[in-house]
Amino acid sequence: MLEVAELTVAYGGVVALDDVSFSVPEGAITAVLGANGAGKTTLVRTISGLVRPRHGSVLLDGAELVGRSPESIARLRVAHVPEGHGIVSELSVDENLRLGGLWRRDRAEQRVAVDEAYALFPPLAARRRGPASGLSGGERQMLSIGRALAARPAVLLLDEPSLGLATRLLAQIMERLGSLVAERKLSVLLIEQNARSALSVAGQAVVLSLGRVVVIDEAHRLAGDEALRHAYLGF
Protein backbone atom coordinates (compact mmCIF):
# COMPACT_ATOMS: atom_id res chain seq x y z
CA MET A 1 0.00 0.00 0.00
CA LEU A 2 1.14 3.52 -0.81
CA GLU A 3 0.44 6.17 1.79
CA VAL A 4 0.87 9.87 1.17
CA ALA A 5 0.82 11.93 4.35
CA GLU A 6 0.82 15.69 4.87
CA LEU A 7 2.69 16.25 1.64
CA THR A 8 3.61 19.88 0.93
CA VAL A 9 5.55 20.88 -2.17
CA ALA A 10 6.57 24.34 -3.30
CA TYR A 11 8.41 25.63 -6.36
CA GLY A 12 10.18 28.68 -5.01
CA GLY A 13 7.32 30.61 -3.45
CA VAL A 14 4.54 28.80 -5.35
CA VAL A 15 2.88 26.15 -3.21
CA ALA A 16 1.84 23.36 -5.58
CA LEU A 17 0.72 20.82 -2.98
CA ASP A 18 -0.58 21.77 0.41
CA ASP A 19 -0.85 19.15 3.16
CA VAL A 20 -2.05 16.34 0.92
CA SER A 21 -2.86 13.00 2.57
CA PHE A 22 -4.50 9.87 1.15
CA SER A 23 -3.66 6.24 0.55
CA VAL A 24 -3.65 3.97 -2.49
CA PRO A 25 -4.80 0.44 -1.68
CA GLU A 26 -3.49 -2.69 -3.38
CA GLY A 27 -5.37 -4.26 -6.24
CA ALA A 28 -7.34 -1.13 -7.08
CA ILE A 29 -7.15 2.04 -9.12
CA THR A 30 -7.19 5.34 -7.27
CA ALA A 31 -8.04 8.29 -9.47
CA VAL A 32 -6.61 11.75 -8.84
CA LEU A 33 -8.69 14.40 -10.52
CA GLY A 34 -8.42 18.13 -10.79
CA ALA A 35 -8.22 21.05 -13.15
CA ASN A 36 -5.10 22.43 -14.88
CA GLY A 37 -2.49 23.38 -12.33
CA ALA A 38 -4.21 21.54 -9.48
CA GLY A 39 -0.92 19.83 -8.61
CA LYS A 40 -1.54 16.35 -10.05
CA THR A 41 1.76 16.07 -11.91
CA THR A 42 3.60 17.50 -8.93
CA LEU A 43 2.07 14.76 -6.81
CA VAL A 44 3.31 11.87 -8.96
CA ARG A 45 6.70 13.47 -9.53
CA THR A 46 7.10 13.80 -5.79
CA ILE A 47 6.14 10.16 -5.23
CA SER A 48 8.67 9.00 -7.82
CA GLY A 49 11.40 11.17 -6.32
CA LEU A 50 11.81 13.73 -9.11
CA VAL A 51 10.58 16.53 -6.86
CA ARG A 52 11.63 17.00 -3.23
CA PRO A 53 8.74 17.90 -0.94
CA ARG A 54 9.10 20.63 1.62
CA HIS A 55 7.27 18.52 4.17
CA GLY A 56 5.46 15.22 4.54
CA SER A 57 6.04 11.58 3.78
CA VAL A 58 5.33 8.90 1.20
CA LEU A 59 5.31 5.36 2.57
CA LEU A 60 5.44 2.24 0.42
CA ASP A 61 4.52 -0.75 2.59
CA GLY A 62 5.87 1.21 5.52
CA ALA A 63 9.16 2.28 3.88
CA GLU A 64 9.81 6.00 3.50
CA LEU A 65 10.29 7.12 -0.13
CA VAL A 66 10.90 10.82 0.53
CA GLY A 67 14.62 11.54 0.38
CA ARG A 68 15.41 8.60 -1.90
CA SER A 69 16.64 9.11 -5.46
CA PRO A 70 14.26 8.41 -8.37
CA GLU A 71 16.38 5.45 -9.44
CA SER A 72 16.19 3.79 -6.04
CA ILE A 73 12.44 4.43 -5.84
CA ALA A 74 12.06 2.78 -9.25
CA ARG A 75 13.96 -0.21 -7.89
CA LEU A 76 11.39 -0.47 -5.10
CA ARG A 77 8.96 -1.28 -7.92
CA VAL A 78 7.33 2.08 -8.36
CA ALA A 79 6.71 2.64 -12.08
CA HIS A 80 5.91 6.08 -13.43
CA VAL A 81 4.27 6.79 -16.78
CA PRO A 82 5.04 10.49 -17.08
CA GLU A 83 2.82 13.19 -18.50
CA GLY A 84 3.17 13.20 -22.30
CA HIS A 85 4.37 9.56 -22.25
CA GLY A 86 8.13 10.12 -21.90
CA ILE A 87 9.42 7.50 -24.27
CA VAL A 88 13.05 7.74 -25.39
CA SER A 89 12.47 8.64 -29.03
CA GLU A 90 16.08 7.99 -30.11
CA LEU A 91 15.80 4.32 -29.13
CA SER A 92 13.86 1.54 -30.83
CA VAL A 93 10.50 0.32 -29.57
CA ASP A 94 12.09 -2.88 -28.28
CA GLU A 95 14.88 -1.01 -26.52
CA ASN A 96 12.34 1.24 -24.82
CA LEU A 97 10.45 -1.77 -23.54
CA ARG A 98 13.62 -3.49 -22.38
CA LEU A 99 14.54 -0.40 -20.37
CA GLY A 100 11.52 -1.07 -18.18
CA GLY A 101 12.85 -4.24 -16.61
CA LEU A 102 16.54 -3.62 -17.03
CA TRP A 103 17.35 -3.10 -13.39
CA ARG A 104 16.31 -6.66 -12.56
CA ARG A 105 18.99 -9.33 -12.58
CA ASP A 106 17.31 -12.23 -14.34
CA ARG A 107 17.65 -11.95 -18.14
CA ALA A 108 14.99 -14.56 -18.89
CA GLU A 109 12.49 -12.78 -16.67
CA GLN A 110 13.28 -9.50 -18.40
CA ARG A 111 12.50 -11.06 -21.77
CA VAL A 112 9.24 -12.56 -20.51
CA ALA A 113 8.15 -9.16 -19.21
CA VAL A 114 8.88 -7.54 -22.57
CA ASP A 115 7.00 -10.26 -24.44
CA GLU A 116 4.03 -9.72 -22.14
CA ALA A 117 4.00 -6.07 -23.12
CA TYR A 118 3.84 -7.08 -26.80
CA ALA A 119 1.00 -9.47 -26.04
CA LEU A 120 -0.84 -6.70 -24.20
CA PHE A 121 -0.29 -4.15 -26.97
CA PRO A 122 -0.01 -6.02 -30.29
CA PRO A 123 0.53 -2.86 -32.42
CA LEU A 124 3.91 -2.49 -30.72
CA ALA A 125 5.04 -5.97 -31.72
CA ALA A 126 4.76 -5.07 -35.39
CA ARG A 127 7.10 -2.12 -34.90
CA ARG A 128 9.56 -3.54 -32.40
CA ARG A 129 12.68 -2.86 -34.50
CA GLY A 130 11.56 0.58 -35.59
CA PRO A 131 12.47 3.83 -33.85
CA ALA A 132 10.12 4.93 -31.09
CA SER A 133 9.95 8.34 -32.77
CA GLY A 134 7.97 6.70 -35.59
CA LEU A 135 5.05 5.73 -33.35
CA SER A 136 1.66 7.44 -33.32
CA GLY A 137 0.46 9.19 -30.17
CA GLY A 138 -1.60 6.18 -29.10
CA GLU A 139 1.26 3.77 -29.72
CA ARG A 140 3.60 5.95 -27.69
CA GLN A 141 1.19 5.83 -24.79
CA MET A 142 1.01 2.03 -25.14
CA LEU A 143 4.79 1.88 -25.21
CA SER A 144 5.08 3.97 -22.09
CA ILE A 145 2.51 1.91 -20.20
CA GLY A 146 3.97 -1.36 -21.52
CA ARG A 147 7.42 -0.27 -20.43
CA ALA A 148 6.15 0.57 -16.94
CA LEU A 149 4.43 -2.82 -16.68
CA ALA A 150 7.58 -4.60 -17.88
CA ALA A 151 9.16 -3.44 -14.63
CA ARG A 152 6.60 -5.65 -12.81
CA PRO A 153 5.72 -2.77 -10.51
CA ALA A 154 3.93 -2.89 -7.20
CA VAL A 155 2.82 0.72 -7.71
CA LEU A 156 1.92 2.23 -11.07
CA LEU A 157 1.70 6.00 -11.43
CA LEU A 158 -0.14 7.06 -14.59
CA ASP A 159 -0.04 10.78 -15.41
CA GLU A 160 -2.85 11.54 -17.87
CA PRO A 161 -2.55 8.44 -20.05
CA SER A 162 -5.61 9.62 -21.97
CA LEU A 163 -3.73 12.58 -23.41
CA GLY A 164 -3.81 12.28 -27.18
CA LEU A 165 -5.64 8.96 -27.15
CA ALA A 166 -8.82 8.15 -29.03
CA THR A 167 -11.67 7.27 -26.66
CA ARG A 168 -11.98 3.71 -27.98
CA LEU A 169 -8.29 3.02 -27.56
CA LEU A 170 -8.31 4.52 -24.08
CA ALA A 171 -11.23 2.28 -23.09
CA GLN A 172 -9.32 -0.76 -24.39
CA ILE A 173 -6.16 0.15 -22.50
CA MET A 174 -8.12 0.81 -19.33
CA GLU A 175 -9.87 -2.52 -19.62
CA ARG A 176 -6.58 -4.40 -19.96
CA LEU A 177 -5.15 -2.43 -17.10
CA GLY A 178 -8.20 -3.20 -14.98
CA SER A 179 -7.69 -6.95 -15.26
CA LEU A 180 -3.96 -6.66 -14.53
CA VAL A 181 -4.65 -4.63 -11.41
CA ALA A 182 -6.68 -7.38 -9.83
CA GLU A 183 -4.40 -10.17 -11.09
CA ARG A 184 -1.13 -8.66 -9.90
CA LYS A 185 -2.39 -6.77 -6.86
CA LEU A 186 -1.16 -3.53 -8.39
CA SER A 187 -1.67 -0.21 -6.65
CA VAL A 188 -2.52 2.25 -9.39
CA LEU A 189 -2.61 6.02 -9.13
CA LEU A 190 -4.44 7.30 -12.19
CA ILE A 191 -4.14 11.02 -12.86
CA GLU A 192 -6.82 12.35 -15.16
CA GLN A 193 -8.45 15.51 -16.34
CA ASN A 194 -10.98 13.37 -18.16
CA ALA A 195 -12.87 12.59 -14.96
CA ARG A 196 -15.69 10.57 -16.47
CA SER A 197 -13.50 7.78 -17.87
CA ALA A 198 -11.25 7.70 -14.81
CA LEU A 199 -14.20 7.39 -12.43
CA SER A 200 -15.57 4.47 -14.42
CA VAL A 201 -12.49 2.32 -13.71
CA ALA A 202 -11.34 3.66 -10.35
CA GLY A 203 -12.29 2.37 -6.93
CA GLN A 204 -11.52 5.52 -5.05
CA ALA A 205 -11.08 9.10 -6.20
CA VAL A 206 -9.14 12.03 -4.80
CA VAL A 207 -10.01 15.49 -6.08
CA LEU A 208 -7.31 18.17 -5.92
CA SER A 209 -7.93 21.86 -6.26
CA LEU A 210 -5.10 24.39 -6.10
CA GLY A 211 -2.88 21.89 -4.37
CA ARG A 212 -5.35 20.81 -1.70
CA VAL A 213 -7.43 17.67 -1.35
CA VAL A 214 -11.05 18.75 -1.55
CA VAL A 215 -12.77 15.38 -1.84
CA ILE A 216 -11.83 11.77 -1.15
CA ASP A 217 -14.60 9.32 -1.87
CA GLU A 218 -15.51 6.15 -3.66
CA ALA A 219 -15.49 6.73 -7.38
CA HIS A 220 -19.05 5.64 -8.06
CA ARG A 221 -20.38 7.91 -5.33
CA LEU A 222 -18.48 10.85 -6.71
CA ALA A 223 -19.74 10.10 -10.21
CA GLY A 224 -23.27 10.03 -8.84
CA ASP A 225 -23.03 13.27 -6.88
CA GLU A 226 -24.14 15.96 -9.25
CA ALA A 227 -23.23 18.88 -6.99
CA LEU A 228 -19.64 17.64 -6.51
CA ARG A 229 -19.26 16.85 -10.17
CA HIS A 230 -20.33 20.33 -11.16
CA ALA A 231 -18.18 22.00 -8.54
CA TYR A 232 -14.90 20.22 -9.23
CA LEU A 233 -15.08 18.01 -12.28
CA GLY A 234 -16.96 20.10 -14.78
CA PHE A 235 -19.44 17.51 -16.04
Next chain:
Amino acid sequence: MRAFLIYTVDGVTNGMVYAAVALALVMIWRATRIINYAQGAMAMFTTYIAFFVIEHGTPFWLGFVIALAAGLALGAVTERVLVRPVESRPALSAVILTLGLLIFLEALAPMLFGAQVQSFPAPFSRIDLTAGGTQLYFSRFDIFTVGSVLCVMVLLFVLFQRTTIGLRMRAAAFNPEIARILGIRVGRMLTLGWALAALLGALAGLLAAPVLFLYPTNMDEVLVFGFTGAIIGGLESPVGAVVGALGVGLALSYVSGFLGSDLAPLGSLLILMAVLMIRPRGLFGMTRQRQV
Protein backbone atom coordinates in the same frame (compact mmCIF):
# COMPACT_ATOMS: atom_id res chain seq x y z
CA MET B 1 51.26 8.61 -58.06
CA ARG B 2 53.85 7.51 -55.57
CA ALA B 3 53.57 10.80 -53.68
CA PHE B 4 49.79 10.50 -53.72
CA LEU B 5 49.94 7.03 -52.14
CA ILE B 6 52.36 8.18 -49.48
CA TYR B 7 50.18 11.15 -48.57
CA THR B 8 47.09 8.97 -48.56
CA VAL B 9 48.57 6.46 -46.14
CA ASP B 10 49.82 9.31 -43.98
CA GLY B 11 46.43 10.96 -44.05
CA VAL B 12 44.59 7.79 -43.04
CA THR B 13 47.03 7.05 -40.22
CA ASN B 14 46.87 10.56 -38.79
CA GLY B 15 43.16 10.64 -39.48
CA MET B 16 42.61 7.58 -37.30
CA VAL B 17 44.31 9.33 -34.39
CA TYR B 18 42.11 12.41 -34.96
CA ALA B 19 39.15 10.05 -35.23
CA ALA B 20 39.85 8.62 -31.78
CA VAL B 21 39.85 12.14 -30.35
CA ALA B 22 36.77 13.10 -32.39
CA LEU B 23 34.86 10.08 -31.18
CA ALA B 24 35.82 10.82 -27.57
CA LEU B 25 34.51 14.38 -27.98
CA VAL B 26 31.26 13.12 -29.50
CA MET B 27 30.74 10.55 -26.73
CA ILE B 28 31.05 13.24 -24.10
CA TRP B 29 28.94 15.69 -26.06
CA ARG B 30 26.15 13.16 -26.42
CA ALA B 31 26.23 12.17 -22.78
CA THR B 32 26.64 15.52 -21.09
CA ARG B 33 26.30 18.25 -23.77
CA ILE B 34 29.79 19.48 -23.01
CA ILE B 35 32.78 19.97 -25.28
CA ASN B 36 35.73 18.56 -23.40
CA TYR B 37 38.53 20.95 -24.33
CA ALA B 38 40.83 19.02 -22.01
CA GLN B 39 40.56 15.86 -24.11
CA GLY B 40 43.95 16.40 -25.73
CA ALA B 41 45.68 17.47 -22.53
CA MET B 42 44.31 14.44 -20.71
CA ALA B 43 45.78 12.24 -23.45
CA MET B 44 49.11 14.07 -23.19
CA PHE B 45 49.12 13.52 -19.45
CA THR B 46 48.38 9.80 -19.61
CA THR B 47 51.08 9.41 -22.27
CA TYR B 48 53.53 11.06 -19.84
CA ILE B 49 52.46 8.48 -17.26
CA ALA B 50 53.36 5.73 -19.75
CA PHE B 51 56.65 7.49 -20.50
CA PHE B 52 57.45 7.79 -16.81
CA VAL B 53 56.78 4.16 -15.89
CA ILE B 54 58.60 2.88 -18.99
CA GLU B 55 61.61 5.07 -18.15
CA HIS B 56 61.58 3.50 -14.70
CA GLY B 57 61.84 -0.02 -16.04
CA THR B 58 58.27 -1.06 -16.75
CA PRO B 59 57.94 -3.11 -19.97
CA PHE B 60 56.54 -1.08 -22.86
CA TRP B 61 53.21 -2.88 -23.18
CA LEU B 62 52.57 -2.75 -19.46
CA GLY B 63 53.24 0.99 -19.60
CA PHE B 64 50.84 1.21 -22.55
CA VAL B 65 48.09 -0.52 -20.57
CA ILE B 66 48.82 1.61 -17.51
CA ALA B 67 48.31 4.74 -19.62
CA LEU B 68 44.97 3.42 -20.91
CA ALA B 69 43.88 2.60 -17.37
CA ALA B 70 45.03 6.04 -16.23
CA GLY B 71 42.83 7.45 -19.01
CA LEU B 72 39.80 5.59 -17.66
CA ALA B 73 40.51 6.86 -14.16
CA LEU B 74 41.20 10.43 -15.23
CA GLY B 75 37.96 10.52 -17.24
CA ALA B 76 35.93 9.16 -14.34
CA VAL B 77 37.51 11.55 -11.84
CA THR B 78 36.99 14.52 -14.16
CA GLU B 79 33.29 13.74 -14.45
CA ARG B 80 32.86 13.21 -10.72
CA VAL B 81 34.95 16.10 -9.44
CA LEU B 82 34.64 18.77 -12.12
CA VAL B 83 31.53 18.16 -14.17
CA ARG B 84 29.05 16.69 -11.68
CA PRO B 85 29.08 19.61 -9.25
CA VAL B 86 28.09 22.06 -11.99
CA GLU B 87 25.57 19.66 -13.57
CA SER B 88 22.60 21.91 -12.96
CA ARG B 89 24.40 25.10 -13.96
CA PRO B 90 24.48 26.43 -17.52
CA ALA B 91 26.62 24.19 -19.75
CA LEU B 92 29.13 27.02 -20.09
CA SER B 93 30.33 26.48 -16.50
CA ALA B 94 31.45 22.95 -17.27
CA VAL B 95 33.05 24.04 -20.53
CA ILE B 96 35.09 26.66 -18.70
CA LEU B 97 36.08 24.00 -16.21
CA THR B 98 37.37 21.72 -18.98
CA LEU B 99 39.39 24.68 -20.29
CA GLY B 100 40.74 25.10 -16.77
CA LEU B 101 41.66 21.44 -16.66
CA LEU B 102 43.51 21.84 -19.97
CA ILE B 103 45.60 24.68 -18.56
CA PHE B 104 46.12 22.82 -15.28
CA LEU B 105 47.35 19.62 -16.93
CA GLU B 106 49.62 21.49 -19.32
CA ALA B 107 51.14 23.27 -16.32
CA LEU B 108 51.34 20.19 -14.14
CA ALA B 109 53.02 17.95 -16.73
CA PRO B 110 56.29 19.93 -16.95
CA MET B 111 56.43 20.17 -13.16
CA LEU B 112 56.15 16.41 -12.79
CA PHE B 113 57.89 15.16 -15.90
CA GLY B 114 60.08 18.05 -17.11
CA ALA B 115 59.41 20.49 -19.92
CA GLN B 116 61.86 19.21 -22.51
CA VAL B 117 60.66 17.48 -25.64
CA GLN B 118 60.93 13.72 -25.20
CA SER B 119 60.96 11.03 -27.81
CA PHE B 120 58.37 8.40 -27.11
CA PRO B 121 59.00 4.86 -28.35
CA ALA B 122 56.80 3.37 -31.05
CA PRO B 123 55.74 -0.19 -30.28
CA PHE B 124 56.44 -1.25 -33.86
CA SER B 125 58.86 -0.21 -36.55
CA ARG B 126 58.04 3.04 -38.33
CA ILE B 127 60.02 2.03 -41.41
CA ASP B 128 57.86 1.30 -44.44
CA LEU B 129 57.36 -2.34 -45.23
CA THR B 130 58.38 -4.04 -48.44
CA ALA B 131 56.72 -7.05 -50.00
CA GLY B 132 58.89 -9.05 -52.40
CA GLY B 133 61.02 -6.05 -53.24
CA THR B 134 58.06 -3.67 -53.69
CA GLN B 135 57.88 -0.62 -51.49
CA LEU B 136 54.55 -0.57 -49.60
CA TYR B 137 54.32 3.01 -48.26
CA PHE B 138 53.17 1.93 -44.81
CA SER B 139 54.92 0.65 -41.71
CA ARG B 140 54.00 -1.82 -39.01
CA PHE B 141 53.32 1.12 -36.75
CA ASP B 142 50.84 2.54 -39.28
CA ILE B 143 49.03 -0.79 -39.30
CA PHE B 144 49.01 -0.85 -35.52
CA THR B 145 47.69 2.71 -35.34
CA VAL B 146 44.82 2.09 -37.73
CA GLY B 147 44.12 -1.37 -36.34
CA SER B 148 44.08 -0.46 -32.66
CA VAL B 149 41.78 2.53 -33.13
CA LEU B 150 39.45 0.46 -35.32
CA CYS B 151 39.48 -2.28 -32.74
CA VAL B 152 38.53 0.04 -29.89
CA MET B 153 35.82 1.60 -32.05
CA VAL B 154 34.29 -1.78 -32.80
CA LEU B 155 34.41 -2.71 -29.11
CA LEU B 156 32.69 0.54 -28.20
CA PHE B 157 30.06 -0.02 -30.88
CA VAL B 158 29.33 -3.48 -29.52
CA LEU B 159 29.23 -2.13 -25.98
CA PHE B 160 26.77 0.63 -26.84
CA GLN B 161 24.55 -1.24 -29.28
CA ARG B 162 24.59 -4.83 -28.10
CA THR B 163 24.84 -4.84 -24.31
CA THR B 164 22.42 -3.82 -21.60
CA ILE B 165 24.98 -1.53 -20.01
CA GLY B 166 25.26 0.21 -23.39
CA LEU B 167 21.48 0.53 -23.57
CA ARG B 168 21.49 2.06 -20.11
CA MET B 169 24.21 4.49 -21.13
CA ARG B 170 22.32 5.56 -24.23
CA ALA B 171 19.09 6.03 -22.31
CA ALA B 172 20.91 8.06 -19.66
CA ALA B 173 22.44 10.26 -22.34
CA PHE B 174 19.30 10.77 -24.42
CA ASN B 175 16.88 11.35 -21.58
CA PRO B 176 18.31 11.39 -18.06
CA GLU B 177 15.01 12.01 -16.30
CA ILE B 178 13.21 9.13 -17.98
CA ALA B 179 16.25 6.92 -17.39
CA ARG B 180 16.14 7.70 -13.68
CA ILE B 181 12.48 6.81 -13.24
CA LEU B 182 13.29 3.53 -14.98
CA GLY B 183 15.80 2.77 -12.25
CA ILE B 184 18.95 3.54 -14.25
CA ARG B 185 21.74 5.05 -12.17
CA VAL B 186 22.36 7.95 -14.51
CA GLY B 187 25.29 9.37 -12.58
CA ARG B 188 27.24 6.13 -12.88
CA MET B 189 26.47 5.91 -16.58
CA LEU B 190 27.84 9.41 -17.17
CA THR B 191 30.98 8.62 -15.20
CA LEU B 192 31.45 5.49 -17.28
CA GLY B 193 30.91 7.46 -20.49
CA TRP B 194 33.59 9.99 -19.55
CA ALA B 195 35.92 7.18 -18.54
CA LEU B 196 35.51 5.39 -21.88
CA ALA B 197 35.97 8.61 -23.82
CA ALA B 198 39.18 9.35 -21.93
CA LEU B 199 40.39 5.81 -22.62
CA LEU B 200 39.96 6.47 -26.32
CA GLY B 201 41.81 9.77 -25.90
CA ALA B 202 44.62 8.02 -24.03
CA LEU B 203 45.02 5.62 -26.96
CA ALA B 204 45.23 8.59 -29.33
CA GLY B 205 47.92 10.12 -27.12
CA LEU B 206 49.99 6.96 -27.17
CA LEU B 207 49.70 6.68 -30.94
CA ALA B 208 50.47 10.34 -31.59
CA ALA B 209 53.51 10.64 -29.32
CA PRO B 210 55.97 8.54 -31.38
CA VAL B 211 55.26 10.82 -34.37
CA LEU B 212 54.80 14.21 -32.68
CA PHE B 213 57.19 13.65 -29.76
CA LEU B 214 56.04 14.15 -26.20
CA TYR B 215 55.77 17.61 -24.63
CA PRO B 216 53.06 19.35 -22.63
CA THR B 217 51.22 20.84 -25.60
CA ASN B 218 51.83 18.04 -28.09
CA MET B 219 48.15 17.15 -28.37
CA ASP B 220 46.84 20.69 -28.92
CA GLU B 221 46.81 20.36 -32.69
CA VAL B 222 45.42 16.85 -32.54
CA LEU B 223 42.54 18.16 -30.43
CA VAL B 224 41.83 20.92 -32.96
CA PHE B 225 41.89 18.47 -35.88
CA GLY B 226 39.78 15.92 -34.01
CA PHE B 227 37.33 18.64 -33.05
CA THR B 228 37.15 19.77 -36.67
CA GLY B 229 36.38 16.20 -37.68
CA ALA B 230 33.68 15.92 -35.02
CA ILE B 231 32.05 19.17 -36.13
CA ILE B 232 32.15 18.09 -39.77
CA GLY B 233 30.46 14.88 -38.71
CA GLY B 234 27.72 16.82 -36.97
CA LEU B 235 29.00 16.43 -33.36
CA GLU B 236 26.11 14.08 -32.66
CA SER B 237 27.12 11.14 -34.83
CA PRO B 238 29.93 8.71 -33.93
CA VAL B 239 30.21 7.50 -37.53
CA GLY B 240 30.20 11.09 -38.72
CA ALA B 241 33.02 11.96 -36.34
CA VAL B 242 35.19 9.14 -37.62
CA VAL B 243 34.51 9.94 -41.27
CA GLY B 244 34.99 13.65 -40.63
CA ALA B 245 38.29 13.10 -38.82
CA LEU B 246 39.58 10.78 -41.56
CA GLY B 247 38.66 13.46 -44.09
CA VAL B 248 40.58 16.05 -42.09
CA GLY B 249 43.57 13.71 -41.87
CA LEU B 250 43.59 13.14 -45.62
CA ALA B 251 43.03 16.77 -46.53
CA LEU B 252 45.79 17.95 -44.22
CA SER B 253 48.15 15.35 -45.61
CA TYR B 254 47.47 16.36 -49.22
CA VAL B 255 47.71 20.06 -48.45
CA SER B 256 50.98 19.76 -46.58
CA GLY B 257 52.35 17.26 -49.09
CA PHE B 258 51.51 19.08 -52.28
CA LEU B 259 51.34 22.69 -51.09
CA GLY B 260 53.68 22.83 -48.12
CA SER B 261 53.30 21.88 -44.49
CA ASP B 262 52.87 25.48 -43.31
CA LEU B 263 49.49 25.54 -45.00
CA ALA B 264 48.09 22.47 -43.21
CA PRO B 265 46.29 24.20 -40.33
CA LEU B 266 44.82 26.68 -42.80
CA GLY B 267 43.55 23.71 -44.83
CA SER B 268 41.76 22.36 -41.79
CA LEU B 269 40.08 25.70 -41.21
CA LEU B 270 39.00 25.93 -44.86
CA ILE B 271 37.39 22.47 -44.82
CA LEU B 272 35.54 23.30 -41.62
CA MET B 273 34.24 26.57 -43.04
CA ALA B 274 33.22 24.95 -46.31
CA VAL B 275 31.31 22.15 -44.60
CA LEU B 276 29.59 24.46 -42.15
CA MET B 277 28.52 26.77 -44.96
CA ILE B 278 27.03 23.96 -47.02
CA ARG B 279 25.65 21.89 -44.14
CA PRO B 280 25.46 23.87 -40.90
CA ARG B 281 24.59 20.74 -38.93
CA GLY B 282 27.58 18.89 -40.30
CA LEU B 283 27.58 16.11 -42.85
CA PHE B 284 25.94 13.59 -40.52
CA GLY B 285 23.99 16.02 -38.37
CA MET B 286 20.45 15.09 -37.52
CA THR B 287 17.90 16.92 -39.60
CA ARG B 288 15.37 16.62 -36.82
CA GLN B 289 15.67 18.48 -33.57
CA ARG B 290 16.06 16.28 -30.54
CA GLN B 291 12.64 15.51 -29.10
CA VAL B 292 11.90 15.60 -25.42
